[in-house]
Amino acid sequence: MSSGLYRAVGLMSGTSMDGIDAALIETDGEAHVRPLGFLSVPYGETTRGRLRASIERALGKDAPGPDAVIDETAAEITALHAGAVRALLADDAAVDVIGFHGQTVAHRPERGWTWQIGDGAALAKRLRITVVADFRAADVAAGGQGAPLLPVYHRALASGLEGPVAVLNLGGVGNITFLGADETMIAFDTGPGNALIDDWVRGTQGIGYDAGGALAASGVVHEEVVARMADLDWFALPPPKSLDRHAFSLNDVSGLSAADGAATLTAFTAETVRLALPHLPAWPARLLVTGGGRHNPTLMRMLAERTGIPSDPVETVGWRGDAMEAEGFAYMAVRRLQGLPISFPGTTGVPSPTVGGVVFRP
The missing domain is CATH 3.30.420.40 (ATPase, nucleotide binding domain)
Structure with a gap:
């Protein structure tokens, strides 16, 4: 030192x-x-x-x-x-x-x-x-x-950016940080990030994750399943709130094909982010996305579609997404x-x- x-x-x-x-x-x-x-x-x-x-x-x-x-x-x-x-x-x-x-x-x-x-x-x-x-x-x-604990580090990184800034971390569990121009700092878990997708792909394909979102991209989203999975009181609760990685199961997609299950679970992750946004003090102009989920173009596309907000990897502002946590x-x-x-x-x-x-x- x-x-x-x-x-x-x-x-x-x-x-x-x-x-x-x-x-x-x-x-x-x-x-x-x-x-x-x-x-x-x-x-x-x-x-x-x-x-x-x-x-x-x-x-x-x-x-x-x-x-x-x-x-x-x-x-x-x-x-x-x-x-x-x-x-x-x-x-x-x-x-x-x-x-x-x-x-x-x-x-x-x-x-x-x-x-x-x-x-x-x-x-x-x-x-x-x-x-x-x-x-x-x-x-x-x-x-x-x-949890989440990373917001204090997000605040340090964002000190040179014009606020408000919204950082979405898509690891096993998703969480979002809102950094207001007036020093407001709000953060909470949004729902499963990659966890359910990874578990589904491991169980159906014998591999660790959906590389490039390819399996999800080849499937059809079952919106009724997404709606059923999202119909939990937890999503309406105001922050602060956090989740265990195992708070959700694959029961709702168990009858779907491998591709449709991947597509539906990917859409569900994006939907949980949409449900989180009304809990923020203001609607962000864009989402800066970190965590492994930013490497999944299918998930990134669904995020932008479901939230109506541009979703960009944190590398666009010079941060190291893989190293951030x-x-x-x-x-x-x-x-x-x-x-x-x-x-x-x-x-x-x-x-x-x-x-x-x-x-x-x-």
């Missing part, structure tokens, strides 16, 4: 469970952000299988706690994250802090808990670098939703070291701005 600037690594393994994103940035924890490096390390199918088994076990529990299967997976995840950091840094060890999100296995803010596996203390010891982990727990304990946790780790909040009443519903994350020294 020099002159108030930190070099920070951020680690993210999202709800899509496709692998680890690792990003290196320079930041002051406020408006200054300079990207320095990024890589992505895919999980093998064995690891994904262990994660799915751990998630199934976690969802059946009343609270986080010791579990042999989950604990073993957590140790594996920690080792893989350590390897990702080493690969990112190579011989450059001049890093002040690592932001380690870990892997969410269950998110139950309505029950007062959220569970991300991964051992921050072990990671700090392995790498001999200070680690900040467990970013969501303080917010949930204070009465917040624990990992960068965000590097940024939040620096804020934790400075005692600055990462969640706010308008983003998670927490009663007051809250400092999140637990610091582990090597």
Whole structure:
């Protein structure tokens, strides 16, 4: 660290469970952000299988706690994250802090808990670098939703853009951030992002995702199914609100062909974004889209059609969409070291701005 600037690594393994994103940035924890490096390390199918088994076990529990299967997976995840950091840094060890999100296995803010596996203390010891982990727990304990957390980083990135700005993140779960010209910051989950589409394609095609949206593009959208799936009180609830990745199922599309199911689920994701827009303080002029969903042209087309708003990848304003979540946790780790909040009443519903994350020294 020099002159108030930190070099920070951020680690993210999202709800899509496709692998680890690792990003290196320079930041002051406020408006200054300079990207320095990024890589992505895919999980093998064995690891994904262990994660799915751990998630199934976690969802059946009343609270986080010791579990042999989950604990073993957590140790594996920690080792893989350590390897990702080493690969990112190579011989450059001049890093002040690592932001380690870990892997969410269950998110139950309505029950007062959220569970991300991964051992921050072990990671700090392995790498001999200070680690900040467990970013969501303080917010949930204070009465917040624990998600989404990226809005504070979106605000830093958007400091040079004319407002209002709307950032739509389409990972496993979708969430939207509204940044007003008057410092208004509103954020909430919109519904499933890629999760249902990925699950459907894995089950019907034996592959991880609908590459290029090709399967969905070849199918027919069953609008009655979209309407049935969207007919949930949750979509009408005002923010703040958040979802677990497994809050929705594939039951409504179970009788459709592979192509029609993909098309219908893709349309449903776009429809949930349309349902989210009336909850924003103002109608955005465009959506800046990040997350894996922006690589799906069928989903991007449906977004624009259903919302009536141009939908552009965040790269159009010079941001790194693939790296953004990992960068965000590097940024939040620096804020934790400075005692600055990462969640706010308008983003998670927490009663007051809250400092999140637990610091582990090597």
